[in-house]
Amino acid sequence: MHKIVVLYPPQPDPVAFKAYYLATHIPLARKLPGLLALRYSFDVAGVGGDAPYFCVFEAEFSDGAALGAAMGSPEGQAVAADVPNFAPVAPTLIHYPVDASM
Numbered sequence: 820m821h822k823i824v825v826l827y828p829p830q831p832d833p834v835a836f837k838a839y840y841l842a843t844h845i846p847l848a849r850k851l852p853g854l855l856a857l858r859y860s861f862d863v864a865g866v867g868g869d870a871p872y873f874c875v876f877e878a879e880f881s882d883g884a885a886l887g888a889a890m891g892s893p894e895g896q897a898v899a900a901d902v903p904n905f906a907p908v909a910p911t912l913i914h915y916p917v918d919a920s921m
Contacts (some may be wrong), residue, residue, distance in 0.1 A: 820855070821883045821916040823890075826911070827874040830908055837861060839905035847901055850894045852879055853885040879917075886914060 830836040840859075850858060859876040880886040889895050902910065 820917040821880045821886045823878050825876040825910045826872045827910045829873045847898050851889040853889045
């Protein structure tokens with residue numbers, strides 16, 4: 820499995836961010852080809868202090884190639900192009916293969 824995580828820092832208008840994110844951006848993200856699961860939260864807390872992020876998003880794909888294909892697709896390009904519409908403070912994106920061994 821391969822995961823992408825989007826970390827949104829505090830935004831100038833959190834109410835408008837949340838409304839747009841839920842009504843427009845998440846429905847776009849749900850259309851990503853190869854998407855296995857997605858999660859998001861606005862209840863981001865720091866361990867032992869304030870969190871540097873306002874919102875977190877996670878999406879799972881079968882592997883890195885599936886993530887790359889999704890992000891290169893028209894749907895992926897639409898998701899990426901939509902971010903400036905609700906997040907004037909740019910997010911941080913990370914991705915990685917998930918190692919589930921214990």
